[in-house]
Amino acid sequence: MIGAVDIGGTKIAVGIVDERGRVLSRLESPTDAKRGFPNALDRIGKMLRQCAQEAGVEISGIGIGSTGPVYPLTGTFGDVDFLPGWDGANIVRPLGEDFKVLVALENDADAAALAEASWGAGRSKRRLIYITVGTGIGVALVLDGRLYRGVDDAHPEMGHHVIDPSGPLCSCGFKGCWESLAAGPAMVGWLLGQVPLDYPHRANLTAKRICELALEGDKLASRAVERETYYLGLGLANLTTLFAPDSIVLGGNVMKSASLFLEGIRDIIRRSCRYVPFEKTELVLASLGEDANLIGAARVWQHQYGHGGQRAS
Ligand SMILES: [Zn+2]
Numbered sequence: 001m002i003g004a005v006d007i008g009g010t011k012i013a014v015g016i017v018d019e020r021g022r023v024l025s026r027l028e029s030p031t032d033a034k035r036g037f038p039n040a041l042d043r044i045g046k047m048l049r050q051c052a053q054e055a056g057v058e059i060s061g062i063g064i065g066s067t068g069p070v071y072p073l074t075g076t077f078g079d080v081d082f083l084p085g086w087d088g089a090n091i092v093r094p095l096g097e098d099f100k101v102l103v104a105l106e107n108d109a110d111a112a113a114l115a116e117a118s119w120g121a122g123r124s125k126r127r128l129i130y131i132t133v134g135t136g137i138g139v140a141l142v143l144d145g146r147l148y149r150g151v152d153d154a155h156p157e158m159g160h161h162v163i164d165p166s167g168p169l170c171s172c173g174f175k176g177c178w179e180s181l182a183a184g185p186a187m188v189g190w191l192l193g194q195v196p197l198d199y200p201h202r203a204n205l206t207a208k209r210i211c212e213l214a215l216e217g218d219k220l221a222s223r224a225v226e227r228e229t230y231y232l233g234l235g236l237a238n239l240t241t242l243f244a245p246d247s248i249v250l251g252g253n254v255m256k257s258a259s260l261f262l263e264g265i266r267d268i269i270r271r272s273c274r275y276v277p278f279e280k281t282e283l284v285l286a287s288l289g290e291d292a293n294l295i296g297a298a299r300v301w302q303h304q305y306g307h308g309g310q311r312a313s
Pocket residue numbers: 159160170171172173174177179180
């Protein structure tokens with residue numbers, strides 16, 4: 001029974017996940033990162049105890065997926081946009097001491113990728129790329145069930161590969177990264193730059209709302225969807241050419257409207273990827289739904305400490 005912790009920019013979800021990937025209990029709390037890391041740590045501990053009690057189980061390990069960058073092997077947070085003031089804080093050590101179990105930490109895209117590779121849409125695929133498109137674009141590469149890590153165990157940042165050098169300024173400081181052109185805020189930003197001041201849907205515009213408006217026949221929203229399809233397609237075509245994976249699994253909020261994009265994306269891949277067997281690369285939607293990140297957090301523990309895990313003794 002794994003205590004699973006999913007730390008996002010807006011909320012922290014905690015749950016108990018069994019060895020088959022089923023969520024037995026769960027609780028949520030707003031992240032409220034500004035109240036400081038010790039406050040969040042305290043809430044996470046309390047929620048874990050309450051979840052274990054509700055499920056009637058003892059926690060045998062704790063897995064954490066967090067918005068990044070995080071350092072899996074030391075258990076510390078990096079300079080995370082959404083978690084101001086948490087830079088350098090260690091979450092693995094205090095939770096381990098408190099619960100007397102092993103604790104494992106990964107980037108949340110890596111966590112969700114492990115979940116989809118084990119129990120979801122990417123099951124039994126040898127070479128899997130998982131992509132989450134929401135506020136940003138997170139990408140993870142799983143090879144033979146193992147997360148690909150770079151030098152210094154770094155998580156590769158494929159959301160920041162450049163699609164258009166003349167594109168908008170990205171949060172990383174460079175221009176035209178995939179994320180700056182194809183994540184949800186890029187869709188909203190572009191549409192707001194096009195519409196007249198009296199456009200009736202200006203307030204509270206989101207990527208989801210734009211997709212709904214496109215389905216209702218709004219011409220500018222339809223153009224935003226076309227543009228989104230184009231930039232999603234370019235990034236996915238690049239990854240297909242670079243890795244020729246067995247499967248690409250698409251998750252995240254923007255992908256809830258995937259039916260609007262998929263045909264166009266497949267067309268770009270068909271035109272762009274002729275030197276790799278792109279027709280053999282599956283393009284599928286993530287299948288674990290809202291619980292993907294919690295299930296992923298549990299997989300993080302198994303990936304590091306379970307049978308045959310990276311750090312299992
Ligand atoms: Zn960037």
